[in-house]
Each structure stands twice: as structure tokens, then as C-alpha cells.
Amino acid sequence: MLDNLTQRLARVVKTMRGQARLTEDNIAEMLREVRLALLEADVALPVIKEFISRVREKAVGQEVIGSLTPGQALVGVVHCELTALMGGEQAGLDLATQPPAIILMAGLQGAGKTTTVGKLAKLLIDKQKKKVLTVSCDVYRPAAIDQLKAVTAQVGAEFFPSTPDQKPVDIATAAIDYARRHYFDVLLVDTAGRLAIDEAMMAEIQALHAAVKPVETLFVVDAMLGQDAVNTARAFNEALPLTGIVLTKLDGDARGGAALSVRHVTGKPIKFTGVGEKLTGLDEFFPERMASRILG
Ligand code: GDP
Numbered sequence: 035m036l037d038n039l040t041q042r043l044a045r046v047v048k049t050m051r052g053q054a055r056l057t058e059d060n061i062a063e064m065l066r067e068v069r070l071a072l073l074e075a076d077v078a079l080p081v082i083k084e085f086i087s088r089v090r091e092k093a094v095g096q097e098v099i100g101s102l103t104p105g106q107a108l109v110g111v112v113h114c115e116l117t118a119l120m121g122g123e124q125a126g127l128d129l130a131t132q133p134p135a136i137i138l139m140a141g142l143q144g145a146g147k148t149t150t151v152g153k154l155a156k157l158l159i160d161k162q163k164k165k166v167l168t169v170s171c172d173v174y175r176p177a178a179i180d181q182l183k184a185v186t187a188q189v190g191a192e193f194f195p196s197t198p199d200q201k202p203v204d205i206a207t208a209a210i211d212y213a214r215r216h217y218f219d220v221l222l223v224d225t226a227g228r229l230a231i232d233e234a235m236m237a238e239i240q241a242l243h244a245a246v247k248p249v250e251t252l253f254v255v256d257a258m259l260g261q262d263a264v265n266t267a268r269a270f271n272e273a274l275p276l277t278g279i280v281l282t283k284l285d286g287d288a289r290g291g292a293a294l295s296v297r298h299v300t301g302k303p304i305k306f307t308g309v310g311e312k313l314t315g316l317d318e319f320f321p322e323r324m325a326s327r328i329l330g
Pocket of ligand 1: 141142143144145146147148149150227282283284285286307308309310311315
């Protein structure tokens with residue numbers, strides 16, 4: 035078990051009880067512990083560097099009030115900065131548009147896109163009483179279309195069929211037309227992912243984005259990727275005007291460092307977290323709770 039950061043800092047600062055202020059000198063050693071804690075939580079190195087210098091800036095000169103130890107005061111600053119960096123407030127979906135509100139899912143294969151489509155459909159049906167249509171534009175893996183069909187049936191949404199011989203843009207356009215004619219509130223568009231980023235995949239999803247003009251473009255990323263999530267996030271953010279992020283597989287061992295890294299490189303809000311394979315396993319994202327998870 036990892037010690038939590040407060041305890042670790044308490045050990046470091048034993049010698050400096052009674053100091054009334056956080057200074058460049060007395061926080062240097064503590065910041066090394068913060069750096070280690072973030073590394074252990076799998077936050078990407080460049081992100082840690084920038085974060086530490088922000089914390090230093092905020093912390094130096096701060097008074098240590100009341101019964102707080104300098105370590106506790108610093109943890110307070112770290113927690114506050116982590117929360118702020120992850121967006122501060124909870125950010126939801128923005129579906130305010132002429133229906134159908136189209137949500138495009140993007141991400142690598144295995145990130146959890148199809149599962150997340152099912153989870154989102156369930157949430158929109160159960161909590162917001164929306165009429166939801168799903169469609170798969172993954173023409174490379176016939177199993178992907180079947181998987182979406184099965185997931186859609188489980189949550190009581192409607193599935194718009196597609197086949198591997200069709201073009202992704204044609205599939206999406208036909209689904210939009212169907213959704214309009216049948217008064218659907220939301221259309222969830224699942225897309226193909228590759229095992230690694232490649233130009234063909236990016237060009238395809240850019241063409242899809244241009245054709246469907248989604249109100250939400252969600253980047254789905256596996257939290258277990260840790261530091262590797264950064265490069266994927268950067269590539270997708272450069273290719274598409276993302277409106278939000280879904281961080282999946284947070285039910286596993288991931289300490290959540292990917293949340294900070296992905297938010298940092300994209301500047302886009304994390305809107306949901308995936309917490310299990312079941313279709314009920316989608317939570318809204320709360321920056322403050324994630325900050326606590328990262329700090330251990
Ligand atoms: P896609 O290729 O991006 O569409 O990914 P899938 O939706 O097929 O998911 C890949 C695997 O990850 C499947 O076995 C899912 O059950 C699993 N998965 C998806 N989201 C989560 C999650 O939040 N937690 C866990 N533990 N597994 C997940």
C-alpha cells in the first residue's frame with residue numbers, strides 16, 4: 035500500500051514544526067515527495083514538471099495557519115491546484131441543439147468506445163428520458179457492429195444497422211436522416227479505432243466529423259494507459275475539435291494520473307469516467323474526487 039501524501043510529507047517535515055510560512059527552502063524536500071506521488075499515480079513527466087512549478091509559485095510565502103503543519107498546508111495547495119487543473123467544476127454533456135443531438139465517439143481500439151455508447155445511451159434514457167439511436171461506423175470489424183447492436187438492445191435504445199461494405203460517412207448520414215424522420219433526441223455514433231494512431235484513421239474520423247457536425251465529440255481513453263494516454267490524447271485533440279473526454283477502466287488499479295495528463299494536454303473537460311464493464315458503470319467526473327484519488 036502506498037502511504038498517502040499527507041503522511042509522507044509529515045515524515046519529511048518533522049524537523050520543521052513551528053515554521054509559520056512555506057518558503058522556497060522548507061518546501062523543496064516536500065515537493066520532491068509530491069513529485070514522487072504524482073509519478074506513482076502515473077501522471078506524465080512534463081505535466082508533473084509544470085504542475086510542481088505552479089504549486090511552488092502558489093505555496094511560497096503562504097502562511098501556515100492554526101494547527102496545520104507545513105506538510106498539511108502544502109497538501110492543501112497541491113489538492114487545490116490538482117482540482118483546478120482538472121477543471122474545478124463537474125462538466126456535463128451539452129445537448130442543446132436542434133434534435134437529434136449527435137455525439138461522436140473517438141479513440142483507439144479497446145479504449146471502451148462501444149461500451150461507453152451503451153452506458154451513455156442508458157444514462158440518457160434512464161435519467162433524461164431521451165429517445166436514443168445508436169449507429170456503428172466501424173466497417174473494419176464486423177464484430178464491432180454486432181457488439182453495438184447487442185449493447186444497444188440491452189439498454190433499450192434503438193440500433194441503426196450498418197454493414198462492412200458501406201462507407202462510414204454514408205452510414206452516418208443515413209442514420210442522421212433516420213433519426214430526424216423518427217424524432218430521436220440523441221444519435222450516438224460509434225467509430226472504428228486502431229491499435230495505434232495512424233493517418234488513415236484520423237482522416238476518416240475527420241471526414242465523419244465534418245459530415246455529421248456533432249454537438250459533442252468525446253475522446254474515449256483507457257485510464258490504465260497512464261503516461262501513454264498523453265500521446266493519444268494529443269493526436270486526437272489536434273485532429274478533432276473535442277468537446278470532452280471519457281476516462282474508462284477506472285475501476286481497475288489506475289491511480290488516475292491519466293486524468294490530469296489528458297486534461298493538461300487537451301485542455302478539454304473530462305465529462306465521464308467508466309467504472310466497470312457493466313452498462314451501469316458510467317459516472318460523472320468530479321475533479322475534486324479525482325484529486326484525492328491521485329494523491330492516494
Ligand atoms: P472499443 O474498441 O473502444 O469499442 O472498446 P470496447 O467498448 O469494445 O471495450 C474494450 C474492452 O474494455 C471490453 O472488454 C469492455 O468490456 C472493457 N471496458 C470498457 N469500459 C470499461 C470500464 O470502464 N471498465 C472495465 N473494467 N472494462 C471496460
